[in-house]
Amino acid sequence: MGEDADTRKINHSFLRDHSYVTEADIISTVEFNHTGELLATGDKGGRVVIFQREPESKNEPHSQGEYNVYSTFQSHEPEFDYLKSLEIEEKINKIKWLPQQNAAHSLLSTNDKTIKLWKVTERDKRPEGYNLKDEEGKLKDLSTVTSLQVPVLKPMDLMVEVSPRRIFANGHTYHINSISVNSDCETYMSADDLRINLWHLAITDRSFNIVDIKPANMEDLTEVITASEFHPHHCNLFVYSSSKGSLRLCDMRASALCDKHSKLFEEPEDPSNRSFFSEIISSVSDVKFSHSGRFMLTRDYLTVKVWDLNMETKPIETYQVHDYLRSKLCSLYENDCIFDKFECAWNGSDSVIMTGAYNNFFRMFDRNTKRDVTLEASRESSKPRAILKPRRVCVGGKRRKDDISVDSLDFTKKILHTAWHPAENIIAIAATNNLYIFQDKVNSEMH
């Protein structure tokens, strides 16, 4: 697999586009670690690939700061639930890095049912000079041993070892959609459609249920949990979003079961835009706290919204991602695209937000200048190290050169997963089975 996986994953060179896509290679999640040195991706086949950023070197200015494959491992395997006669998909839904506490890196990866804690360690030295064994490990002929030597550590080729340290299983009846590590670095939560559980990182046979919205009668079910996250600084606060477009901020100090929210964030529906699809397009697909902890970012089908934790009545900012789809909702309902779950991301200084769209487009909104840009992640439109050209979707009327019309958008090319480096202007974009990493060379530092 090795080298093929590398070239397939990173576009350092221009390769002929293969229209054949292996389903297992479809990237299902992307996550930078806390320093941005490592980038993890999970795919539908249950594999995790970790990329590491090369340290900048003056000798090879072109390769400074590039990401190369660091480790690849099989995180989850397909399972079969015999009780329900159901296959459990091995697709990695989410990866979250733990803050680094020693030389090793740790991450949590989850599929629909089971969360695993993986420890990633490096080995670059090995002991040599044993008395009883030779270099290949065979026992020496003792008659040849005339003196004692102390084994010494000699450098070797870097070896990255990954081992599963904890397996958190059987905590969820429904499909896990989010995991989030607490700022206390000891606990984390996992959320499925109806429940949220709190785990201790060291304890696998127990978890606390902190949110349960399952109705007594399942026929009364009208709302599900779509995403959840811990506050980045306050270890007692977390937020979860619902399919009805509401956000609930909960305080774990208030009670053991946080069914009663501390704050409910909900924007009243715009009556002029009301339709049978209003609820579906209001369903929040992703929620992210800002790095500062003051704001939350939500993504629903057509917009991204910034919420101030101090104001529950409406978002403070709303950005249209692809409003030209508003008149196409029926077709998008028909082909199920209306149920696509897009993620969103903050940049390190919380001044720019990013989210994906269709046709391999992704959008960035600058909160300060109120400017936005549409870019495309595809091999055809961008050679490596070329500057990305802004794209435009035209909705009839005047059409400029290079504009794409709404009707020629490719809805199979969706950018659902994006990530932003915690400190620098480097972004990772997952386009089906390809990973694109873009850097802003001119403005490397955050401002």
Place this chain on the structure above:
Amino acid sequence: MFARGIKRKCFDGEEDIEGTLAGFKAIPSYNLKRQSLLDMSLIKLQLCHMLVEPNLCRSVLIANTARQIQEEMTQDGTWQVINAQNTGQASLDQLASSDILCRSTKEQSDGKLIPSYSSFSKDFEDIQSQDIISDLSTVTSVQASRNPQGNVWEMENSPENRGNFQKSLDQIFGTLENKNPNSVEDLFSDVDNSYYDLDTVLTGTMSNTKMGHCDVLESFSSQTTTNSNINELDHIILHF
């Protein structure tokens, strides 16, 4: 007559697909679109439980959408219109998806709810979408007889929203293709009626499920779908 005694708002200025007769033709157009949206939703829900791992969020959203449509139809009064007209034998040619979806097997075999297609078709020969209209009436008859006291659903929509609905629906359905009703009916003429009234779905009266992991839909039919049904449904998907 289809809408005897029921006054309809005149949709002056509203565009309709055909573009010729403004008022009268816009009405079935709106109902047509709404009905096909309901049909689509019910089919999606059905297909849900045939998958290995149905997505609960998606199922809930689709069910809520279907419920909303039914609420509006109930409020319109279109849901209750054909209560008394259950005579005659249903013409197989005019069976359509909504009929299949909204009837339980038991009711059909009892012969309780056989809508009178023939009387409707005579009145609506001029209208292109006559078959869909009869679907609508079938749906209404089924629902009405099961809920003689009134509608199951809460009536949340106030009358003033209706105008907004109309406008939004027109926008939304702007790209909706006009399906050829006949082909759909041909497909369904042989289909076993193991399909469901939305009520049945949501009140969980069905048992013996060997379904997946979607508790909302555990209430789907007790009859296991035969292979032929699955194949026909595959055909249906293609048509959508």
